[in-house]
Each structure stands twice: as C-alpha cells, then as structure tokens.
Amino acid sequence: MTSTARVTLVTGGARRVGAAIVRACAADGDRVVIHASSSRDEAETLAGELRANGGHAATVFGDLSDASTPDRIVKEAYAAFGRLDVLVNSAANFVRVAPMDITPDDWDRSFAVNTRAPFFMAQAAARVMPNGGVIVNIADHAAFETMPRMIAHGAAKYALVHITRTLARALAPRIRVNAIAPGLVEAPADFDDESEAKFLRDVPLGRTGSGSDVAQAVRWLISAEYVTGAVIPVDGGRGVAR
Numbered sequence: 001m002t003s004t005a006r007v008t009l010v011t012g013g014a015r016r017v018g019a020a021i022v023r024a025c026a027a028d029g030d031r032v033v034i035h036a037s038s039s040r041d042e043a044e045t046l047a048g049e050l051r052a053n054g055g056h057a058a059t060v061f062g063d064l065s066d067a068s069t070p071d072r073i074v075k076e077a078y079a080a081f082g083r084l085d086v087l088v089n090s091a092a093n094f095v096r097v098a099p100m101d102i103t104p105d106d107w108d109r110s111f112a113v114n115t116r117a118p119f120f121m122a123q124a125a126a127r128v129m130p131n132g133g134v135i136v137n138i139a140d141h142a143a144f145e146t147m148p149r150m151i152a153h154g155a156a157k158y159a160l161v162h163i164t165r166t167l168a169r170a171l172a173p174r175i176r177v178n179a180i181a182p183g184l185v186e187a188p189a190d191f192d193d194e195s196e197a198k199f200l201r202d203v204p205l206g207r208t209g210s211g212s213d214v215a216q217a218v219r220w221l222i223s224a225e226y227v228t229g230a231v232i233p234v235d236g237g238r239g240v241a242r
Contacts, residue, residue, distance in 0.1 A: 003031070003081070005029055005030065005031050005056070006028075006029070006030045006031070006085045006086060007030065007031045007032075007033065007077075007080075007081045007083050007084050007085050007086070008025045008030040008031070008032050008033070008085065008086040008087075008088065008222075009032075009033040009035065009060075009073075009074070009077040009084060009086070009087050009088070009125070010022050010025070010032065010033070010034060010035065010088045010090055011035040011064065011073075011087075011088070011089050011090055011091035011117075011118075011121060012035065012036070012037075012090040012091030012092060013032070013033075013034040013035055013036065013043065013046070013088075013090060014034055014035075014036040014039035014040075014042040014043035014046060015036075015039050015042050016186045016211055017090060017138065017182070017185060017186055017211040017214050017215075018034075018088075018090040018091065018211075019042075019046055019211065020210070020211025020212050020214065020215040021088055021090055021211070021214065021215045021218050022034055022046060022050075022057075023046075023050075023215070024212070024215035024216070024218065024219050025086070025088075025215075025218070025219070025222075026050050026055045026057065028219060028222075030086070031055075031056035031057070031058075031081050032050065032055070032056070032057050032058075033057070033058045033059070033060055033077040033080055033081070033084075034046055034047055034057060034058070034059050034060070035059075035060050035061070035062070035073055035077075035091065036059065036060075036061055037061065037062065037063050037064060037091070040059075040061055043059045043061070044059055047059050056081070058077070058080035058081065060073040060076045060077050060080070061073075064091055064112070064113050064117035064121075065109065065112040065113050065117070067112075067116070067120070069117070070117055070120040070121040070123075070124050071120065071124045073121075074087075074121060074124035074125050074127075074128065075124070075128075078128045083128075084125060084128050084129060084133065085129065085133050085134065086133060086134045086135075086136070086222055087121060087122065087125040087133070087134075087135045087136070088135075088136045088138070088218060089117070089118035089121055089122070089135070089136070089137045089138060089160075090138045091113060091117065092113060092114055092138065092140075093109065093110065093113045093114065093153075094150075094153055095107075095109060095110040095150075095152045095153050096149045096150060096153070097149060097151075097152065098148060098149055099148055099151050102151065102152055106152055107152050110152035110153055110155075110156045111152070111155075111156045111159070113156075114153065114156035114157055114159075114160060115156045115157075115159045115160055115163070118137050118160055118163065119163050119167075122135050122137075122163075122167055122177070126171055126175055129174070129175055132173075132174045132175060133174075133175050133176075134175065134176050134177075134178075134221070134222050135167070135171075135175060135176070135177045135178075136177075136178055136179065136180065136218050136221050136222065137160050137163070137164050137177070137178070137179040137180075138179070138180055138182065138214070139157045139160050139161050139164070139179045139180065139181040139182075139231060140153065140154070140157040140181060140182060141181050141182065141183045141184075141233065141235045141238060141239065142154040142157055143157035143158040143160070143161055143181060144158070144181065144239060145242065157181075160179065161179055161181070161231055164177055164178065164179040164229070164231060165229050165231070168228040168229030169229065172228055176221075176225075176227065176228040177228060177229065178221045178227060178228060178229065178230045178231070178232065179230070179231045179232070180214060180217045180218065180221070180231075180232050180233075180234055181231055181232065181233045181234065181235065181239075182209060182213075182214050182234045182235065183203065183208075183209060183233070183234065183235025183236055183238045183239075184196070184199055184200075184203070184208045184209060184235075184236075184238075185208060185209035185210055185211060185213060185214055185234070186209075186210065186211055187208055196208065202238050202241045202242050203235070203236040203237060203238045203241065204236060204237035204238070204240070204241050205236035205237050206236070207236065208236075209234060209235070209236060213234050214234050217232050217234050
C-alpha cells in the first residue's frame with residue numbers, strides 16, 4: 001500500500017539550520033529526504049537517527065554549484081518515496097569579501113548556490129508535484145541590509161526573494177511558494193563575542209536565534225494554506241530596528 005505521509009526534501013539538511021528543519025518535519029510525521037554536498041557523513045548519521053526513532057528518512061547528495069545537480073537530486077528524492085510534497089531550499093554558502101576585493105568567481109559562486117540552485121530545484125520539484133505542493137526558500141536578512149562584506153551574498157539572497165514572489169504567482173494555485181529571512185541564527189564560527197554584541201544592539205529581542213526558530217516558521221508555512229508569496233523575517237525584530 002502506498003503511504004500518504006507527506007514527503008519533504010530539505011537541501012543542506014545535514015547540519016545547522018537545515019538539520020533543525022529536517023528534525024521538525026520528521027516530528028510532524030513527514031518522510032524526509034536529506035540533501036548534502038560535503039556533509040555526507042552527517043546526513044547519513046541524521047537519517048539513521050530518525051529511522052532509529054521510527055521515522056522514514058533517505059539521503060541524496062550533490063554539489064548545488066553544478067547546474068546539473070538540482071534536477072538529479074529531485075528525481076532521486078521522488079524515487080526514494082514515490083512522491084514529493086514539500087521542498088525546502090536551505091542549502092547556502094556565505095561569500096564574505098569586501099566590495100573592492102570581490103572577484104567574478106566569488107560572485108558566481110554565491111549566485112550558483114544561493115540563487116540559481118533554488119530556482120532550478122523549484123522548477124524540478126514543480127514538475128513532480130502534480131497534485132500540489134509547497135516550496136519554502138531560506139533567504140537571509142542580508143538581502144535587506146547593506147553589509148559591505150556580504151554584498152554578493154545579500155544580492156544573491158535578494159534575488160531569491162524575487163524568485164519566491166514570482167514563482168508564487170506563476171505556480172499558483174497548485175503550489176505555494178514562500179520564503180523565510182533569518183537573522184543571526186547559528187552564528188558562524190568566526191563571529192566573536194564583540195561582533196555578536198554589536199549585532200544584537202539592533203535586535204529588539206536581544207538574543208541570537210536558533211535553527212529551531214527557523215524550523216518553526218517552516219512548519220507554519222507548510223501548513224498555512226492561504227499564504228503564498230510571503231517573506232517571513234525570523235530575525236528577532238532586527239528588520240524593524242534598522
């Protein structure tokens with residue numbers, strides 16, 4: 001008998017925010033497909049953990065900077081459970097280079113993973129969602145701020161916001177497309193205490209976020225049947241303080 005349980009594919013789902021999203025969706029009863037590029041061991045470990053707890057999990061692997069990867073991993077994810085209902089584009093890279101030092105390779109590297117890949121993941125997913133589905137893109141607060149060392153990343157994520165809004169219109173009513181714009185969650189390793197304190201001065205809630213904060217928003221967007229084209233900030237209020 002074919003299961004009717006929802007199938008959710010999360011790119012970049014092996015670590016950090018992506019893993020929190022995977023765990024949240026699995027807790028909701030989803031059969032999850034965890035995508036990873038370099039974090040293959042972590043992806044297999046997480047899938048094993050979910051299976052040990054009675055869940056259903058599969059893994060798919062591929063470098064999203066390779067233009068052929070999105071179509072292939074969507075096909076593999078669909079084959080894993082015979083359907084695909086939700087795509088969460090969580091995979092990202094973070095190019096941090098001063099504007100006068102950035103190179104065309106830096107720029108292309110940022111856009112390949114943060115903009116091009118999510119679009120073609122969505123395109124491939126839409127083709128195997130004949131009965132409807134949900135796409136959630138993980139954008140970034142950097143899309144709406146002027147952060148000089150993050151100019152390529154911010155531009156790529158701003159483009160992802162445009163893609164989200166346009167696909168929401170193009171794929172409606174069959175598929176809903178939304179985005180989340182996290183603030184400082186899962187702070188990078190090179191973010192010291194002084195940098196964090198400076199950042200938090202413009203965060204009304206006065207703290208960093210967590211992967212689970214983003215995961216809660218993803219869960220809500222999956223279930224919010226009258227919401228499409230939205231970009232939800234999960235930033236502790238930073239967006240209204242700047």
